[in-house]
Amino acid sequence: MPKETKSPFAILGMLSLYPNSSGYDIKKNMESSTQFFWKETFSSIYPVLEKLQKQKLVKKHTQSSQNKRQRHYYSLTTKGQQTLEDWLSISIETPQSRNELILKLFFGENVDPEINKKHLEEFQNMLMDKAKIYSEIKKEIETTINDKKRLFYWLITLDYGMMQVQSALEWCKRALANIEILTKAQQFT
Amino acid sequence: MPKETKSPFAILGMLSLYPNSSGYDIKKNMESSTQFFWKETFSSIYPVLEKLQKQKLVKKHTQSSQNKRQRHYYSLTTKGQQTLEDWLSISIETPQSRNELILKLFFGENVDPEINKKHLEEFQNMLMDKAKIYSEIKKEIETTINDKKRLFYWLITLDYGMMQVQSALEWCKRALANIEILTKAQQFT
DNA sequence: AAGATCATGTAAATCGTTACATGATTGT
DNA sequence: ACAATCATGTAACGATTTACATGATCTT
Numbered sequence: 187m188p189k190e191t192k193s194p195f196a197i198l199g200m201l202s203l204y205p206n207s208s209g210y211d212i213k214k215n216m217e218s219s220t221q222f223f224w225k226e227t228f229s230s231i232y233p234v235l236e237k238l239q240k241q242k243l244v245k246k247h248t249q250s251s252q253n254k255r256q257r258h259y260y261s262l263t264t265k266g267q268q269t270l271e272d273w274l275s276i277s278i279e280t281p282q283s284r285n286e287l288i289l290k291l292f293f294g295e296n297v298d299p300e301i302n303k304k305h306l307e308e309f310q311n312m313l314m315d316k317a318k319i320y321s322e323i324k325k326e327i328e329t330t331i332n333d334k335k336r337l338f339y340w341l342i343t344l345d346y347g348m349m350q351v352q353s354a355l356e357w358c359k360r361a362l363a364n365i366e367i368l369t370k371a372q373q374f375t
Numbered sequence: 376m377p378k379e380t381k382s383p384f385a386i387l388g389m390l391s392l393y394p395n396s397s398g399y400d401i402k403k404n405m406e407s408s409t410q411f412f413w414k415e416t417f418s419s420i421y422p423v424l425e426k427l428q429k430q431k432l433v434k435k436h437t438q439s440s441q442n443k444r445q446r447h448y449y450s451l452t453t454k455g456q457q458t459l460e461d462w463l464s465i466s467i468e469t470p471q472s473r474n475e476l477i478l479k480l481f482f483g484e485n486v487d488p489e490i491n492k493k494h495l496e497e498f499q500n501m502l503m504d505k506a507k508i509y510s511e512i513k514k515e516i517e518t519t520i521n522d523k524k525r526l527f528y529w530l531i532t533l534d535y536g537m538m539q540v541q542s543a544l545e546w547c548k549r550a551l552a553n554i555e556i557l558t559k560a561q562q563f564t
Numbered sequence: 565a566a567g568a569t570c571a572t573g574t575a576a577a578t579c580g581t582t583a584c585a586t587g588a589t590t591g592t
Numbered sequence: 593a594c595a596a597t598c599a600t601g602t603a604a605c606g607a608t609t610t611a612c613a614t615g616a617t618c619t620t
Binding site for chain 3: 403446
């Protein structure tokens with residue numbers, strides 16, 4: 187089975203939501219919407235856009251200008267929309283993701299419990315920051331997105347993030363409390 | 376900033392838990408313990424082991440044999456143990472992970488709600504399988520691991536997985552219920 | 565005798581990130 | 593004027609996965 191990258195589909199998807207975008211726009215839009223579950227760099231966006239154009243999945247509209255620097259806007263073609271829909275329809279491949287925090291805790295017996303405690307506290311802080319951002323995003327999209335369907339799907343994805351953060355925070359609390367117990371128990375051995 | 380792979384540390388960590396392992400053993404041990412948050416392939420394990428040996432972080436003990444094929448067992452050196460502890464002590468880099476399911480749902484308005492429902496149901500099934508495996512692992516380690524500290528850290532990492540699965544299952548339920556409502560609402564438009 | 569699994573490794577492909585390079589436009 | 597940010601791209605690097613290659617040992 188080939189590896190098949192998903193970047194082209196992510197870009198087609200962004201063009202379905204925001205037609206007539208430049209590569210720069212796509213990056214910025216991802217940063218303000220999908221950043222927590224999907225990101226692309228300019229180094230992948232521009233070549234992918236070129237490739238998609240050659241495959242007739244997007245059409246390019248270059249803004250004429252007397253200067254050297256031009257802006258290129260892209261939109262989905264019918265074929266591009268169909269390709270996106272086909273990809274949206276096929277099953278998700280289960281990813282084999284890596285988690286450095288969990289790996290370190292798995293080997294945790296090698297170091298002082300204080301070190302593991304520190305990792306958990308840092309993770310906790312990161313989660314709290316994220317929770318705050320999620321709340322802000324929620325408020326924002328609820329007031330700005332008028333399309334019912336779009337709002338519905340966006341809220342589902344946001345809810346996923348919020349629930350992940352919330353449950354991870356509860357786990358942190360449990361884990362930190364348990365580390366306390368472990369540390370105290372060790373004082374008597 | 377260089378990229379710095381974590382594979383060597385994952386392998387050092389495995390050698391801290393299971394000294395005198397072969398590359399094959401490391402792979403098998405990962406499959407039965409860290410598979411849900413960390414995996415390595417033979418193609419990375421063998422070269423990394425060679426590299427670690429050259430750096431004097433592990434020492435190789437080759438089992439003599441009259442045959443061509445030999446088994447190589449590796450253990451941490453003092454320097455290797457120190458290197459592992461150093462890595463365990465430094466802060467975790469926040470990973471920028473990708474989530475294909477969430478990305479597809481984010482673009483969900485492009486396709487029939489039934490398709491998104493199907494993705495969620497498949498995800499749900501995968502989660503339920505995982506929940507079952509986690510329960511089995513829990514029973515197993517609780518009866519076989521005698522070392523208090525090791526059991527403690529392993530249970531923390533397992534608890535993380537279980538909590539992730541549990542909260543994701545609740546999210547699935549909510550999301551599926553909401554898709555039902557969306558579908559019914561559309562019938563009247 | 566055959567199949568599963570033990571066991572080790574190399575080569576090639578893929579793919580994503582970082583560094584590099586350039587210049588325009590807008591706001592203060 | 594200067595800084596920020598808009599805007600597009602290439603080159604090199606690093607890391608992981610897949611395919612390839614080989615053979616031993618153990619169980620039925």
